[in-house]
Amino acid sequence: MSAAPLLGLHDVSKRFGALTALKNLSFHVNEGEVVGLLGDNGAGKSTTVNLISGIHQPTSGHISVDGKQTLFTCRTDSADAGIETIYQNTALVDSLSITRNIFMGRERINGMGFLKQSEMREIAMEVLKSAVHISGIDSPDKLVGELSGGQKQAVAIARAVFFKRRVLLLDEPTSALSVRETEALLNQVLKLKAENVSSVLVTHNLYHAYQVCDRFVIMSHGTKVFDVAKADTTIGQLTEYVVLT
Amino acid sequence: MTISSTDGGAVPSRTAKSSLARQLLAKPAGSIFVVFALIQIACIVAGLLFPDDFRYLSPQNLTILMKAVPVLGCLALGAGILMIAGEFDLSIGSVYTLTAIVMAVQVGDGMSAFLAAPLAILIGVAIGMLNGVITLRFGLPSFIVTLGGLLFWRGAVLLYNGAVQVRFDPGPAFSSLFSGTFFGLNAAFIWIILLVVVFHLLLHNHWFGNHVFATGGNRAAATAIGINVKRIKIAAFAIAGGMAAFAGILATSRVGSVQPGQGTGLELQAIAACVIGGLSLNGGRGSVIGIFLGVLLIHTITNVLLLVRAPGFYLEMFIATLIVGAAILNQLIERKGSA
Numbered sequence A: 001m002s003a004a005p006l007l008g009l010h011d012v013s014k015r016f017g018a019l020t021a022l023k024n025l026s027f028h029v030n031e032g033e034v035v036g037l038l039g040d041n042g043a044g045k046s047t048t049v050n051l052i053s054g055i056h057q058p059t060s061g062h063i064s065v066d067g068k069q070t071l072f073t074c075r076t077d078s079a080d081a082g083i084e085t086i087y088q089n090t091a092l093v094d095s096l097s098i099t100r101n102i103f104m105g106r107e108r109i110n111g112m113g114f115l116k117q118s119e120m121r122e123i124a125m126e127v128l129k130s131a132v133h134i135s136g137i138d139s140p141d142k143l144v145g146e147l148s149g150g151q152k153q154a155v156a157i158a159r160a161v162f163f164k165r166r167v168l169l170l171d172e173p174t175s176a177l178s179v180r181e182t183e184a185l186l187n188q189v190l191k192l193k194a195e196n197v198s199s200v201l202v203t204h205n206l207y208h209a210y211q212v213c214d215r216f217v218i219m220s221h222g223t224k225v226f227d228v229a230k231a232d233t234t235i236g237q238l239t240e241y242v243v244l245t
Numbered sequence B: 001m002t003i004s005s006t007d008g009g010a011v012p013s014r015t016a017k018s019s020l021a022r023q024l025l026a027k028p029a030g031s032i033f034v035v036f037a038l039i040q041i042a043c044i045v046a047g048l049l050f051p052d053d054f055r056y057l058s059p060q061n062l063t064i065l066m067k068a069v070p071v072l073g074c075l076a077l078g079a080g081i082l083m084i085a086g087e088f089d090l091s092i093g094s095v096y097t098l099t100a101i102v103m104a105v106q107v108g109d110g111m112s113a114f115l116a117a118p119l120a121i122l123i124g125v126a127i128g129m130l131n132g133v134i135t136l137r138f139g140l141p142s143f144i145v146t147l148g149g150l151l152f153w154r155g156a157v158l159l160y161n162g163a164v165q166v167r168f169d170p171g172p173a174f175s176s177l178f179s180g181t182f183f184g185l186n187a188a189f190i191w192i193i194l195l196v197v198v199f200h201l202l203l204h205n206h207w208f209g210n211h212v213f214a215t216g217g218n219r220a221a222a223t224a225i226g227i228n229v230k231r232i233k234i235a236a237f238a239i240a241g242g243m244a245a246f247a248g249i250l251a252t253s254r255v256g257s258v259q260p261g262q263g264t265g266l267e268l269q270a271i272a273a274c275v276i277g278g279l280s281l282n283g284g285r286g287s288v289i290g291i292f293l294g295v296l297l298i299h300t301i302t303n304v305l306l307l308v309r310a311p312g313f314y315l316e317m318f319i320a321t322l323i324v325g326a327a328i329l330n331q332l333i334e335r336k337g338s339a
Helices: A045-052 A075-080 A098-102 A117-130 A149-162 A179-194 A206-212 A235-244 B020-026 B030-049 B059-084 B092-108 B113-137 B142-161 B172-179 B187-205 B207-217 B219-224 B229-255 B266-276 B288-307 B312-337
Strands: A007-016 A019-029 A034-038 A060-065 A068-070 A083-086 A167-171 A198-203 A215-220 A223-229
Touching (some): A007 A045, A019 A034, A019 A045, A019 A060, A019 A223, A034 A045, A034 A179, A045 A167, A045 A198, A075 A083, A083 A149, A098 A117, A098 A149, A098 B207, A117 A149, A149 A179, A167 A179, A179 A198, A198 A206, A215 A235, A223 A235, B059 B187, B059 B288, B092 B113, B092 B142, B113 B142, B172 B187, B172 B229, B187 B207, B187 B288, B207 B219, B266 B288, B266 B312
Parallel strands (some): A083 A167
Antiparallel strands (some): A007 A060, A215 A223
């Protein structure tokens, strides 16, 4: 593992007018590490996600990728750095097929700008078979609108996997999922970890986080109150920190 | 998990028994195709049974149909691509008249029709882009912005040339290109077929079309993935304006003159054709084939009602019923799709 962490936040603060959403937040994510970003509602988790994905910019402090200071001015910047954000309402278009969603905005085209449809379809088929093991998706031609919440997230993850993302930012991914879908999603995170893809799991469900995360960052009132490796803590201690701070 | 082994084609859903009819009806343009086919069969049978009373299949009638379809077809293709991108343009009827009058007046003043026609298209594109810029810059519903456009450009027609008919005499080369006959087919009909093919390729096989569907289907998602939705929408507005001007060129070449009031109501017919053809009023859904079938259906019904000498108000009532019925059907399909 290299000395510089893959993704780092350094003394990041974010103010919206009079409201201080984040105060001197620092944490990092190493390569192939699954970090749980925990905290109660209003702790600043969503603001942190928006900063990392480039939707907001820090008021002070900075973000680093591979130890180099960077500024994400828009969503595309963070995507170029290899960060894929998967929202509760995943960024998919219901009226388009799975294939078209996977390649949305990054279409395979020929010199005239026409879509290489059979090539994209084959890749989508491959990705669905190999990367995503959520049952029920049997064809890349299916419209995304016909899929369940978990299947949609699977497609969003498949997209991130195919485009070789280095960090997945999962914002409350399990809140709309069934038990079985949650299980499949968490397994997916572990499988990606084995392929050296890092994840940041943003959640207030400690049990889900405890199941897959290597390290926990607990936030409260816009700042970090606890940063601990899984080996050094228990779910009881984590709960205490979330509830009592 | 099973992987479907058939390549291409519709994929049978898990629950439905995949009869051909069901698959057809599940497609956005499928139900309109069924309705269209049934009406055609009925008309052809009636035309064969009563060749003297119901002259549907007479060469004259088919020629009239071929000449009537392209104008509304062009308007509907432009309006349709814009609807799929999630916006409306109510000004296309006025733009259609304005650009045709500008072209006719310029040709009357001695400009070559081969210059005046591109000028008309350019004006149409510019007005479309203006609609788009105002809509997006101020975050307004395009419905309102282009309602303003409808009235503004209708007034501009009178300001430019008064309430008089303008003759259009572009010379034989231009006339035969846009209203002549090739291989027994009306030139305008060949144009619309070409445009349907081009639009189909653009919308369903080109990255631009994919971005149009994404923009109209889920603007937030399209933005999140890095698509410049404003640029896509402005391009769609420009296409709607340009196609309105092209419709004007076809209509003017056929008739040989422009009436200042000729475009009134055409914008609504164009949107009606799109809705009948399975386009979603919310954007993101639809097909070029559907739009064209919608246009054909409106003209077939118009034609039938004319052939049976029904009073004009029946036509409007029938089309109104068709629009609302189609919209209800689309809504049901959409609900099923996003369940």
